[in-house]
Amino acid sequence: MKVSQMLLPTLREVPAEAEIISHQLLLRAGLIRKSASGIYTYLPMGMRVLHKVMNIVREEMDRFGGYEMLLPIVQPAELWKESNRWAVYGEEMFRLKDRHDRDFCLGPTHEEIITEVLKGDVNSYKQLPLLLYQIQNKYRDEKRPRFGLMRGREFIMKDLYSFDKDFEGLQESYDRMYKAYSNVFKRCGLNFRIVEADSGAIGGNTSHEFVVLASSGEAGVVYCDDCDYASNIESAEAIPETLAGETALKKELIDTPNLRSVKEVAELLKLNPKYFIKSLFYKADDEEVLVLIRGDREVNEIKLQNYLGCLELEMLDSDKVASICQADVGFVGPIGIDIKIIADKEVPLIANAVVGANKNDYHYKNVNSERDFKIDAVADLRLVGEGEPCPKCTGRLESARGIEAGQIFQLGTKYSDALNAKYTDENGNEQLIVMGCYGIGVSRTLQAAIEQNHDAEGIIWPITIAPAQVVIIPVSTKDLGQVTAANDIYGFCKEAGIEVLLDDRDERAGVKFKDADLVGYPIRLTVGKKTVNEGTVDIRLRHSGEEQAVAKEEAVAAIEKLVDNLLQGQGPEFVDINKP
RNA sequence: CGGGGUGUGGCUCAGUUUGGUAGAGCGCUGCGUUCGGGACGCAGAGGCCGUAGGUUCAAAUCCUAUCACCCCGACCA
Numbered sequence A: 001m002k003v004s005q006m007l008l009p010t011l012r013e014v015p016a017e018a019e020i021i022s023h024q025l026l027l028r029a030g031l032i033r034k035s036a037s038g039i040y041t042y043l044p045m046g047m048r049v050l051h052k053v054m055n056i057v058r059e060e061m062d063r064f065g066g067y068e069m070l071l072p073i074v075q076p077a078e079l080w081k082e083s084n085r086w087a088v089y090g091e092e093m094f095r096l097k098d099r100h101d102r103d104f105c106l107g108p109t110h111e112e113i114i115t116e117v118l119k120g121d122v123n124s125y126k127q128l129p130l131l132l133y134q135i136q137n138k139y140r141d142e143k144r145p146r147f148g149l150m151r152g153r154e155f156i157m158k159d160l161y162s163f164d165k166d167f168e169g170l171q172e173s174y175d176r177m178y179k180a181y182s183n184v185f186k187r188c189g190l191n192f193r194i195v196e197a198d199s200g201a202i203g204g205n206t207s208h209e210f211v212v213l214a215s216s217g218e219a220g221v222v223y224c225d226d227c228d229y230a231s232n233i234e235s236a237e238a239i240p241e242t243l244a245g246e247t248a249l250k251k252e253l254i255d256t257p258n259l260r261s262v263k264e265v266a267e268l269l270k271l272n273p274k275y276f277i278k279s280l281f282y283k284a285d286d287e288e289v290l291v292l293i294r295g296d297r298e299v300n301e302i303k304l305q306n307y308l309g310c311l312e313l314e315m316l317d318s319d320k321v322a323s324i325c326q327a328d329v330g331f332v333g334p335i336g337i338d339i340k341i342i343a344d345k346e347v348p349l350i351a352n353a354v355v356g357a358n359k360n361d362y363h364y365k366n367v368n369s370e371r372d373f374k375i376d377a378v379a380d381l382r383l384v385g386e387g388e389p390c391p392k393c394t395g396r397l398e399s400a401r402g403i404e405a406g407q408i409f410q411l412g413t414k415y416s417d418a419l420n421a422k423y424t425d426e427n428g429n430e431q432l433i434v435m436g437c438y439g440i441g442v443s444r445t446l447q448a449a450i451e452q453n454h455d456a457e458g459i460i461w462p463i464t465i466a467p468a469q470v471v472i473i474p475v476s477t478k479d480l481g482q483v484t485a486a487n488d489i490y491g492f493c494k495e496a497g498i499e500v501l502l503d504d505r506d507e508r509a510g511v512k513f514k515d516a517d518l519v520g521y522p523i524r525l526t527v528g529k530k531t532v533n534e535g536t537v538d539i540r541l542r543h544s545g546e547e548q549a550v551a552k553e554e555a556v557a558a559i560e561k562l563v564d565n566l567l568q569g570q571g572p573e574f575v576d577i578n579k580p
Numbered sequence B: 001c002g003g004g005g006u007g008u009g010g011c012u013c014a015g016u017u018u019g020g021u022a023g024a025g026c027g028c029u030g031c032g033u034u035c036g037g038g039a040c041g042c043a044g045a046g047g048c049c050g051u052a053g054g055u056u057c058a059a060a061u062c063c064u065a066u067c068a069c070c071c072c073g074a075c076c077a
Helices: A021-028 A045-065 A076-084 A113-122 A167-187 A262-269 A301-308 A318-325 A414-418 A443-453 A481-496 A508-521 A529-533 A553-570
Strands: A032-037 A039-042 A072-075 A095-097 A103-106 A130-139 A153-165 A192-196 A205-212 A217-226 A228-234 A252-255 A277-283 A287-294 A312-317 A342-345 A353-356 A362-367 A377-379 A396-413 A421-425 A431-434 A435-443 A470-474 A500-504 A523-527 A535-539 A547-551
Touching: A021 A032, A021 A443, A021 A508, A039 A045, A039 A130, A039 A481, A045 A130, A045 A167, A045 A443, A045 A535, A076 A103, A076 A113, A113 A130, A113 A153, A113 A414, A113 A435, A130 A167, A130 A547, A153 A167, A153 A443, A167 A192, A167 A396, A167 A435, A192 A217, A192 A396, A205 A217, A205 A443, A262 A353, A277 A301, A277 A318, A277 A353, A287 A301, A301 A312, A312 A547, A396 A414, A396 A443, A435 A443, A470 A508, A481 A500, A481 A523, A481 A553, A508 A523, A529 A535, A535 A553, A547 A553
Parallel strands: A192 A228, A287 A342, A342 A377, A470 A500, A470 A523
Antiparallel strands: A032 A039, A072 A103, A095 A103, A130 A153, A153 A435, A192 A205, A205 A396, A217 A228, A217 A396, A252 A362, A277 A287, A277 A312, A353 A362, A396 A435, A421 A431, A523 A535, A535 A547
């Protein structure tokens, strides 16, 4: 590879469109360019990194028994109607029609299509289990594409699907993928955590996410400071806090002119917000519900949606709330309301609470559930916060942010049932195939790696996914001695199987050094006057800045050794269950 | 989807308030000097000012519509 012959358009200035550092560096280092919001072109160096990540994924999938396939991106609507997801996916699905006016979509994921393939060709227990995967573009018309490759509308994902006879087999497949995923992210040089997760629209029960820690990440996670419990905040179990018991006092109407928030009323009454009950009105599909939660807590809408089993969940607009309560938002409460009321587990534990009076400018105090209002159901509906007790031990929860790079699900029979994918067991009985699915956001992982590995000068690639292991920079392209030496070393490196790039542009040395730091090659070899006069080259490590002079005859051997060392530092503690 | 903002050369931006010859820096081309951390000088090229209408003698600038892109929010009771 020679820079003079490649498209490697680095930028000195930060493009206005990029907010976070990894996005800026992707653009500045000449790895990607935007085509439309959330849609990107991969330039040659970006493509090389992408291939590196994809190959690591491939190797680990194959190591654990996966077989790669290629599935259609354009998929017929009928399949999606069969699984009912044509409706569920809603606006997020890219839809199109063919010339005969038939409906199609650009696949946001591939459960339907692969199940369809399977059911035609798999019908005996002898053919199971199967682990099949594909790495390709997926399409989701995100409300708000963001942060470059992080939340794109067209993105590259690896999806593996497991097909087993029973749930025992599923657990085995799931465990394999758990290990495979750990290997993938270790090999990519990422600092990540495995957390319990909600299974969301995909469905199923058990699920884990692989979260790359980064402050810019969109996923919130909590983890125990004592045991190994870790969870996505969306699914983290909340332990109800018990408040000191009090005798129920007489309900009392209090004057709260224009005080609408818990905070304002709490200040007036000099009462801790934990003695308030917030009333939130939601529309769950077509049903209106009132959700009650302690004044200092927040509703976890994922939990609420799961509890209600609805497809769409949104808060009621204030006009609608006013018509139900005969009062404005800010003064509404559960007393005398005739719709379904569900309460967080902590609500019944509050004695003598404050609630809106359903009368403008008034609240009630000393309100007690059951006596003053009914609760139709109690559930864990709240968001867990930092410092709360761990649900698994006596420790406390810490919180962090991260990038969700991978997620694994135990689907069970949801799709095989919907799409009628069955096999015949040992006894001649028809059984549903038990499925799992396992996704890695490949393009997102690439960006996550930059988010975690950079400095003020640019990217610092882990050597396992670097676009090139070594860059050779001749200081002056006018000095024939330097050019010859650089070319020789370049050739020897190639022969030795080192991934090497020669920056043979007729640029000043400073420009080439800056670009090398920006693009982030792990090793840099400089050929200069010293090479011609004294026979040495300078070898420098990007991550530490260490530099040393080496005789040019020993340069290739030195680089080989450095590459090996770096690879070992980045290597996984290989988990290999296929080998004895 | 709601709110805000921006569209001017490849990139970063000024010019718009107050209508009157389209600008700067970087990048690009040529020549010269320079040459181990984004050099300097000289000479150049490159722009239907997002798009479509309108107002006006005259529109990057004013009006209307539209498109694109970016940011914030979508927990407020």
